[in-house]
Amino acid sequence: MTARGIRAFSPRAKSHDSRALERDSLRKSTRHVICSLLPMEVKCMFTTRWRIFRLAGIPIYLDLSWLIILVLITWTLANVFASEVPRLPRLDYWVMGLVSALAFFMCVVLHELGHAIVGRAQGMPIRGITLFMFGGVAELGGEPPSAKSEFWMAIAGPIVSAVLGAIFWVAASLGNQAGWSSPVVVVLLHLAVINWLVLAFNMIPAFPLDGGRVLRSALWGISRNLRRSTYWASLLGQGFAWVLIGVGLWQLFQGPAGLFSGLWLGLIGLFLNNAARESYQQIVIRQALEGEPVSQFMNREPIIVPPVLDLRSWVEDYVYRHHRKVFPVAANGHLEGYVSTRALQRFPRAEWERHTVGEVMNHNVQAITIPPTADALTALGKMQRTGSSRLLVTEGDRLVGIVSLKDLMHFMKVKMEVENDRHDDDAGHQKTTEDHEHYVHS
Ligand SMILES: [Zn+2]
Numbered sequence: 001m002t003a004r005g006i007r008a009f010s011p012r013a014k015s016h017d018s019r020a021l022e023r024d025s026l027r028k029s030t031r032h033v034i035c036s037l038l039p040m041e042v043k044c045m046f047t048t049r050w051r052i053f054r055l056a057g058i059p060i061y062l063d064l065s066w067l068i069i070l071v072l073i074t075w076t077l078a079n080v081f082a083s084e085v086p087r088l089p090r091l092d093y094w095v096m097g098l099v100s101a102l103a104f105f106m107c108v109v110l111h112e113l114g115h116a117i118v119g120r121a122q123g124m125p126i127r128g129i130t131l132f133m134f135g136g137v138a139e140l141g142g143e144p145p146s147a148k149s150e151f152w153m154a155i156a157g158p159i160v161s162a163v164l165g166a167i168f169w170v171a172a173s174l175g176n177q178a179g180w181s182s183p184v185v186v187v188l189l190h191l192a193v194i195n196w197l198v199l200a201f202n203m204i205p206a207f208p209l210d211g212g213r214v215l216r217s218a219l220w221g222i223s224r225n226l227r228r229s230t231y232w233a234s235l236l237g238q239g240f241a242w243v244l245i246g247v248g249l250w251q252l253f254q255g256p257a258g259l260f261s262g263l264w265l266g267l268i269g270l271f272l273n274n275a276a277r278e279s280y281q282q283i284v285i286r287q288a289l290e291g292e293p294v295s296q297f298m299n300r301e302p303i304i305v306p307p308v309l310d311l312r313s314w315v316e317d318y319v320y321r322h323h324r325k326v327f328p329v330a331a332n333g334h335l336e337g338y339v340s341t342r343a344l345q346r347f348p349r350a351e352w353e354r355h356t357v358g359e360v361m362n363h364n365v366q367a368i369t370i371p372p373t374a375d376a377l378t379a380l381g382k383m384q385r386t387g388s389s390r391l392l393v394t395e396g397d398r399l400v401g402i403v404s405l406k407d408l409m410h411f412m413k414v415k416m417e418v419e420n421d422r423h424d425d426d427a428g429h430q431k432t433t434e435d436h437e438h439y440v441h442s
Contacts, residue, residue: 048063048064049061049062049063049064049130049132050062051128055109055113056113056116056117058113058116058117058120058126058128058129059127059128059129060109060128060129060130060131061128061129061130061131062130062131063130063131063132063133065132065133066105066131066132066133068133069133069134069135070101070102070105073097073100073101073104074094074097074098074100074101075097076097077096077097077100077101077190078093078094078096078097078098079093079097080190081093081096081097081183081186081187081190084186085182085183085186088183092183096183096186096187099187100187100190100191100194103187103191104191104194104195105131107161107164107191107194107195107198108131108135108136108198109129109131109136110160110164111136111157111158111160111161111164111198112129112136112137112138112157113129113160114156114157114159114160115138115153115154115156115157115210116129116138117156118152118153118156119138119140119144119149119153119156122144122145122149122152122153123145123149124140124141124142124144124145124149124153125140125141125142126138126139126140126141127139127140127141134267134268134271135198138157142286143226143283143286144217147217147218147220147221148217148221150213150216150217150220151214151217151218151221153213154210154213154214154217155210155214157202157210158199158202158203158210161195161196161198161199161202162195162196162199164191164195165191165192165193165194165195165196165199166192167192168188168189168191168192168195169189169192171188172185172188172189172192175188204240205233205236206236206237206239206240206241206272206276207230207233207234207236207237207276207279208234208237208272208275208276208279209237209272212233212236212237212276213233215233215236216229216230216232216233219232219233226283226287227283227284227287230279230280230283231280234276234277234279234280235276237272237273237275237276238272238273238276238277240272241268241269241270241271241272241273241276242269242273243269244265244266244268244269244272245265245266245269245270245273246269247262247265248261248262248263248264248265248266248267248268248269249262249266250262251265252266284412284416285377285380285412286377288411288412288415288416288419289375289376289377289379289380289408289411289412290375290376290377291375291377292375292376292377292411293372293373293374293375293376294370294371294372294373294374294375294376294378294379294391294393294403295372295373295393295400295401296376296411297376297379297403297407297408297411298372298393298400298401298402298403298407299401299402299403299404299407300400300401301401302328302392302399302401302402303318303322303324303327304327304328304329304330304399305318305327305328305329305330305339305357306329306330306331306357307329307331307336307337307356307357307358307361308331308356308357308358309356309357310352310353310354310355310356310357311344311347311352311353311355311356311357311360312352312353314327314339314357315341315344315352319341325340325341325342326338326339326340326341326388326390327339328392328399328402329357329358329361330399333398333399334397334398334399335365335369335392335394335397335398335399336358336361336363337361337362337363337364337365338361338362338365338368338392339357339360339361339362340362343360343361343362344360346360365392365394367382367386367388368382368386368388368390368391368392369391369392369393369394370382370391370392370393370394370403371393371394371395372393372395372400372401376403376408376411379391379403379408380405380408383405389404389405389406390402390403390404390405391403391404
C-alpha cells in the first residue's frame with residue numbers, strides 16, 4: 001500500500017533500484033523512532049532538557065539529544081526528496097526535509113499526548129512528555145490502576161499515529177488531484193508513511209514499547225497478576241532488545257554503509273533492554289513497599305546531636321564513632337535541623353572548639369522529613385529525589401525516628417522471599433523444581 005503510494009505520487013518514473021533505495025533510506029531514518037511509557041523513576045537519563053510548551057496542561061520537554069535525530073531525519077529526508085522531486089535548488093530539499101522532520105516530531109508529541117490524556121483520564125499522574133534521541137517518552141507517576149486502563153492508555157498513542165497517517169494520506173491525495181506543487185504533495189505523503197512506520201514499529205510486542213504494554217495488559221487481564229505479567233512482557237522486551245543489538249552488531253561488520261545504522265540499532269537495543277528491566281524492578285519495589293507505613297521500618301532511637309555541642313566534640317564523639325556524615329540536631333525531642341560534615345569546611349580545624357553545632361546546622365528540614373504514617377514507597381521516592389539515603393521521621397516538630405534506604409531494601413528482600421514462597425506454593429510443581437535445584441547446587 002505504502003510502496004504503491006510512493007510510486008503513484010512520484011512525478012517521474014524511476015528505476016526499480018532507485019525506488020527501493022529511497023524506501024529503504026526512508027525506513028532506516030524513521031522505523032527506529034520509539035515511543036515509551038516509563039515510570040518516572042526509570043527515565044532519569046534526561047540531564048539537559050528544556051520545557052518548550054504545554055499541551056492540554058501537560059509539559060512538553062526537549063532533551064538535548066533530540067537534536068541528533070532531528071539532524072539525522074532532516075538529512076535523510078532531504079536526500080529522499082532530492083531523488084523524488086528532481087531539479088529543485090539544493091536548499092529546497094533541506095527546507096522540505098526540515099519541515100517534514102519538525103512536523104513529524106509534532107506528530108510524535110501528539111502520539112505521546114494520546115497516551116498522556118487517556119492515562120490522565122484513568123487517574124494516572126502524568127509528569128510530562130520528553131522528546132529525545134530515540135523518539136518520545138511519556139512519564140507516568142505510577143502504574144495504571146487496571147489492565148483495562150493500561151490497554152486504553154497504551155493503544156491511544158498508536159491510534160493517534162494511525163489517524164495522523166490517514167489525515168496526511170488524504171491530504172496528499174486531495175492535493176495531488178487539486179494540482180498542488182509536487183514538493184508539498186511529496187512531503188504530505190511521506191508524513192503519512194512515517195506515521196504508519198512509527199505505528200508499526202511501536203506495536204511490536206516488546207515491553208515497554210506500546211505493543212508490549214498492550215501485551216502486558218492482556219496478560220494482566222487474564223492472570224490478574226501485575227508482577228507476573230510485567231515479568232513476561234519485560235522478558236519479551238529484553239529478548240527483542242537483544243535481537244536489535246544483534247542485528248546492529250551484524251550491520252557494524254557489513255562495511256561503512258552499515259556503521260551508523262548498526263550503531264543506532266545497538267543503542268536503541270541497549271535503551272530498551274535497560275528500560276524493560278528497570279520497569280520490572282520498579283513494579284517489584286512498588287508492590288513490596290506500597291502501603292507499608294514508615295513507622296514499621298524506622299529506628300526509634302536515632303542518634304541525636306544537641307545544638308550546644310561544639311564541633312570538635314561532635315566530630316570525635318559522633319562522626320568518628322558512628323561513621324556518618326549527617327546527624328539530626330534536636331533539643332528536648334524537638335527537631336531543630338540537621339548538621340552535615342560539609343559544614344566543617346568553613347572553619348580551620350583549630351577553630352572547631354569555638355563553634356557549636358547550632359551555628360552551622362541547616363534549619364531547612366522539609367526536604368528530609370517524613371511523617372510516620374507515610375508509606376515506604378513515598379519515602380523511597382523522597383530519597384531518590386533528594387539524594388538523601390536517610391529521612392527524619394517527625395510528628396509535628398518532634399523527631400520520632402530515622403528511616404534509611406538500607407532498612408527499606410532489607411525489608412523488600414525479606415518480603416519478596418516470603419511472597420515468592422507463597423506464589424510457588426500456589427504452583428506446587430514449580431516449588432519442587434526449585435527445591436531440587438537448591439539441593440543440587442548446595
Ligand atoms: Zn506510544
